Amino acid sequence: MSAKARNGSGPSAGPGNLSTAEQRAVSTTAGGVHSPYDSPTGQFPRVAMTKEIPAMASVGSGDKPGETPGPVGPGGTGTDDSTYTYASIPPSGTQPTGELRRRNGDGRRGxxxxxxxxxxxxxxxxxxxxxxxxxxxxxxxxxxxxxxxxxxxxxxxxxxxxxxxxxxxxxxxxxxxxxxxxxxxxxxxxxxxxxxxxxxxxxxxxxxxxxxxxxxxxxxxxxxxxxxxxxxxxxxxxxxxxxxxxxxxxxxxxxxxxxxxxxxxxxxxxxxxxxxxxxxxxxxx
The missing domain is CATH 1.20.1440 (de novo design (two linked rop proteins))
Structure with a gap:
């Protein structure tokens, strides 16, 4: 087998033949992210992959050829834990309940x-x-x-x-x-x-x-x-x-x-x- 095929750069290269760096690149873009601005932080939401493709979060650490990188976030490999907080951003546009409005002094009583x-x-x-x-x-x-x-x-x-x-x-x-x-x-x-x-x-x-x-x-x-x-x-x-x-x-x-x-x-x-x-x-x- 040629060096080109062994390195996974030829047309027959499969997931098992990709280098570790290439596997990580594929894993971070496999969650369907089309633009850095799909996240309110302006960055690729690396944790989105683990929510959309749960199976990839349960496979190895990614340090060996043929293994998918582990979960991103707390307990994951090669990832700063601070990036996990991007997934915790609550949805915007929610309205306060009636009780909360009353506690905040809602002035609609005229x-x-x-x-x-x-x-x-x-x-x-x-x-x-x-x-x-x-x-x-x-x-x-x-x-x-x-x-x-x-x-x-x-x-x-x-x-x-x-x-x-x-x-x-x-x-x-x-x-x-x-x-x-x-x-x-x-x-x-x-x-x-x-x-x-x-x-x-x-x-x-x-x-x-x-x-x-x-x-x-x-x-x-x-x-x-x-x-x-x-x-x-x-x-x-x-x-x-x-x-x-x-x-x-x-x-x-x-x-x-x-x-x-x-x-x-x-x-x-x-x-x-x-x-x-x-x-x-x-x-x-």
Whole structure:
């Protein structure tokens, strides 16, 4: 056999007759790479061969004629381990998930959080104002003694208990609403309070007392609606509860809070007032 054939340069040369350098050259281009710019690094991705042709990664070290070079990368021969990191580049163009967008402060809520903050200020501030009238006598209020006397004249049993519950609900619930802290509990508390006030005023005179005289329930209805809205929307991000689930994504728990608030108001009215507030309204004539 001629030296030309032995060196693998003749037409009959096969894979087994190639020199080690030529085998390495063939192995690095066998993965279908057409341009150095097929890789974002601008280099031939030598590791691409081992991913596309797994069989070549399991054959010898390439140091002997007739053997295919081993895997390129960690544990491979003749290769710097740093080149293996080219295969670990993640695909680009992936979009962050909804949870990640929320954690990063996605601003697509627009002015929603500011609007909820205003709603909490108005509703919570109104309850706190009336609560401080009853608790401390501020803003020309009656104070605790005057509140107890008012409840007694209004037909409430155990007027001291009724006055304490009313004052605690207005002051505590109103303050927590303004802060946006424990918002479901705060909104449920003020809702129960205003529902009792609604039933008390409505029960004084037959027929619907929405906007007539001192027994009008118009303001009470608006405040009850605001409290219910906060229960179902949450306080928003301008609140101390901003890290809680209910701050921006309230769920079925909102319905539970609403039911409990109505139940507390009805049971309190039944136990301390003992009357039917709907007398004279529609089917309750």
């Amino acid at each position: 002015t929603l959080d500011f609007g909820l903050f205003i709603l909490r200020l108005v509703v919570g501030g109104t309850f706190l104002y009336h609560g401080l009238q009853k608790l401390a006598g501020w803003f020309d209020g009656p104070g605790l003694d005057g509140t107890k006397e008012m409840m007694e004249k209004g037909g409430w049993d155990h007027p001291s208990v009724a006055a304490a519950m009313l004052t605690a609900g207005e002051v505590g619930g109103g303050a927590l609403l303004i802060l946006g802290l424990a918002t479901p509990l705060a909104a449920g508390a003020v809702l129960a309070v205003i529902l009792d006030a609604w039933m008390w005023k409505q029960g004084m005179i037959p027929d619907f007392q929405y906007s007539t005289g001192d027994t009008a329930v118009e303001m009470d209805t608006i405040l009850a609606g605001g409290a219910i809205a906060i229960i179902f929307t949450g306080p928003g991000r301008w609140a101390l509860d901003r890290g809680r689930t209910w701050a921006t994504r309230p769920g079925a728990g909102s319905v539970v809070v609403l039911v409990l608030a109505f139940a507390a108001a009805i049971l309190t009215y039944w136990y301390l007032q003992d009357g039917n507030p709907l007398t004279g309204i529609g089917p309750f004539d």
